[in-house]
Amino acid sequence: MGTSTAYGGPGGETPLVPSWLGDADIAGAPAAPPGDGAVPNGQPPADGAVPPVPPNRPPIPKTADPQRFSGARNSFTRFAGSGGSDRVNLGRAVSRYVSTSAGGARQAAQRMGASRGAGARLLGFLADAQARGVREALRALDLESLAGRPLTEIFVGLADYVCPGASTVDEGIAREAYIETIVELASEGLTDLTTFTPDQMQTVFELYATHAIEARICNDIGTKAVTMPVDTQAAHRVEQQLRDFIRGGVSDALTRARAETPNLTPERIQGFVDALYESAFAILQTLGNAEADQ
Template identity: 85%
Template sequence: MGTSTAYGGPGGGTPLVPSWLGGEDAGTSPAAPAGPDGSPPADGVAPPAPANRPPIPATADPQRFSGARNSFSRFAGSGGSDRASLGRAVSRYVSTSAGGARQAAQRMGASRGAGARLLGFLADAQARGVREALRALDLESLAGRPINEILVGLADYVCPGAGTVDEGIAREAYIETIVELASEGLTDLTTFTPDQMHTVFELYATHAIEARICNDIGTKAITMPADAQAAHRVEQQLRDFIRGGVSDALTRARVESPNLMPQRIQSFVDAVYESTFAILKSLGDAEADQ
C-alpha cells in the first residue's frame, strides 16, 4: 500500500500498545551482587533497590484485527467501489483493533515524535529564516538548496533510527511526504505561509497513519485487485479518506492553538493524531451506514 514497511500484520496476541513504544527504558545501573544467602555484600553496602519498570501490558484479543481485515478485503475486492466496507474497516480498526482513538494515537509513537520535529523545524524556519533554523541543527550547508534536498538532509534529525516497525513507518512516511511536495505546489521553503507549513505536516501524518493501519491489518493478508488501476484506486481512496480526517483534526487544533509556541508543538501534534483517529471512527461509521 505504498510503503516498503508493509508486512503480514501482527498475529493479534501482542499488547495494544507495546511497553517500549514512546517511552524511555527506566532501567538503572546493575545492582551490586549480594551474598550467596541473599545477605548484603561483605563491604556492608546494600544493593540498590530494583528499578521501577512499567508493568507488562495484558495480552490483547488475538482476533482484534480480523474485523478490519475482512472489511478491508471486501473493499479491496470491490476495486474501491464498496465505500461502506472501507468505512467499516477504518472504524473497526480504531475501535476494536487499536482499542480506541487514544490507544491508536499512542501506537504512533515514532511518527508523533517525527511529526513534532518536522513541524518544529518548519515553524522555526518561518519565524527566523531557513538558514538560522538549519544553523541551529548544524546543517547550515543545506541553506539555499531546493526544498526536497533540505528535507532529505533533515531525515536523520526528523526520523532518527529505523530499527523497529514503528520507526520504519515514521521514516517511510517522511520520504513519501518529500516525494509528494511538488505535486502540492510546495517548492520554496523560504516563502512558506503558515497554511503551507501545516499542509506539509498534514501530508506527513496522512502517510504515517496509512502505513500504520496497513501494517497492523496486514496488507499481505489482503488480496488486492489484479488490475493496476483498480489497485491504485483502492490505495488512493484509503489515503484520501485518512487525509480528510487529518485535515479536520488539524483545523480544529489550529483554532484551539492559533499561536503555536515551540514548547507546545509536541502536545499539538499528539492532539492532532488522537483527534484524527476519533474523526476517522466517526467518518467510518457514517460511510458504513449509507
Template identity: 75%
Template sequence: MGTSTAYGGPGGDTPLVPSWLGDPPASPPANPDGAPDGTPPPDAANPPSPPEKPPIPKVADPQRFSGARNNLTRFAGSGGSDRTNLGRAISRYVSTSSGGARQAAQRMGASRSAGARLLGFLTDANARGMREALREFNLDSMAGRPVSEVFIALADHICPGAGTVDEGIAREAYIETIIDLANEGLANLTAFTPEQMDTVFELYATHAIEARICNDIGTKVVTMPSDAQAAHRVEKQLRDFIRGGVSDALARARENSPNLSHDRIQSFVDSVYESAFAILQSLGEVEADQ
C-alpha cells in the same frame, strides 16, 4: 498501501499499546556508599523488599484485527468502489483493533515524535527564516536549495533510527511526504507560510496513519487488484479518506492554538493524532451506514 513497510502485522495477542512505546524510568545516581542518593545503607537484619515488578500488559482480544482486515480485504477486492467496507475497516480498526482513538494515537509513538520535530523545524523556518532554522542542524549551507533536498538532509534529524516497525513507519511517512512536495507546489520554497507548514505536516501525519493501518491490518492479508489502475484507485481512496480526517483534526487544533510555541508542539501533535483517529472512526461509521 503499495509502499507500506514490509511486515506481517501484529499478532492478535499483541498488547493494544506495546510496552516499548513507554520511556523507561531513569536510575537514580549512586552515592559513594553504593546506595542511591538519599537512601540509607541497607540493613543486613532487615533487608529491603524487592522492587515491585511492572504490571504485565493485558493480553488483548486475539480476534480484534479480523473484522477490520476482512472489511479492508473486501474494499480492496472491489477496486475501490465499496466505500461501505472502507468505512467499516477504518471504524473497526480504531474502535476494536486499537481500543479507541487515544490508544490508536499512542501506537504512533515514533511518528508522533517525528511529527513534532518536523513541525518544530517548520515553525522555526516560518519565524526566523530557512537559513537560521537550518543552522540549528549545521545545515545552513542548504539554504536556497529545493525543499526536497533540504528535507532529505534533515531525514536523520527528523526520523532518527529505523530499527523497529514503529520507527520504520515514521521514516517511510517522511520519505513519502518528500515525494509529495512537488505535487503540492512546495518544491522550491525559500520560506514557509503557516498554510504551507500545515500542508506539510498534514501530508506527514496522513502517510504515517496510512502506514500504521496497512501494517496492522493490510500487509499479507489484503490482495490488491491485479489491474494497476484499480490498485491505484484503492490506494488513493484510502489515503484521501485518511487525509480528510487529518485535515479536519489539524484545522480544529489550529483554532485552539493559532500561535504555537515550541514547548507546546509535542502536545499539539499528540492532540492532532488522537483527534484524527476519532474523526476517522466517525467518518467510517457514516460510510458504513450508507
C-alpha cells in the same frame, strides 16, 4: 501501501500498546509479600513493627483479543476486492481498526510513537524556519550548507534529523512516511521554503501524518493478509481512496487544532502533535461509521 513497510501484521496476542511499558522486568519480578505486616513464616515481627510494604508494581498487561484485527482486515479485503468502489467497507475497515484493533483513538495515537516524534521535529523545524528564516533554522541543526537549495534537497538533508531511526517497524513507518511526503511536495505546489505560509506548513504536516497513519493501519491489518486487485489501476484506486479518506480526517483534526492553539510555541509542539493524532483517529472512526451506515 505505496512504499510503506509491509509485513503480515502483529500477532493477535500482542498487547495493544506493548512498547509503552516501563523498563522494569515485570514479568519476571518476584511476587510481592502480603501487605498485613507478616514475615515469611506468617508470624508478626517480635518487636511489633510493621515492615515496609514494597511499592506497587505495574500490572502485567492482559493478552489482547487474538481476533481484534479480523473485523478490520475482512472489511478492508472486501473494499480492496471492489477495486475501491465499496465505500461502506472502507468505512468499516477504518472504524473497526480504531475502535477494536487499536482499542480506541487514544491507543491508536500511542501506537504512532516514532511518527509522533518525527512529526513534532518536522513541525518544529517549519515553525522555526518561518520565525527566524530558513538559514537560521538550518544553522541550528548544523545544516546551513542546505540553505538556498531546492526544497526537496532540504527535506532530504533533514531526513536523519526528523527520522533518526529505522531499526523497528514503528521507526520504518515514520521514515517512509517522510519519504513519501517529500515525493508529494512538488505536486502540492510546495517549492520554496522561504515563502511558506502557515497554510503551506499545515499542508506539509498533513501529508506526513496522512502517510504515517496509512502505513500504521496497513501494517497492523497486515498487507500480506489482504488480497489486492491484480489490475494495477484498481490497486491504485484502492490506495488513493484510503489515502484520501485518511487525509480528510487529518485535515479536519488540523483545522480544529489550529483554532484551539493559534500560537504554537516550541514548548507546545509535541503536545500539539500528540493531541492531533488522537483527534485524527477519533474523527476517522466517526467518518468510518458514517460511511458504513450509508
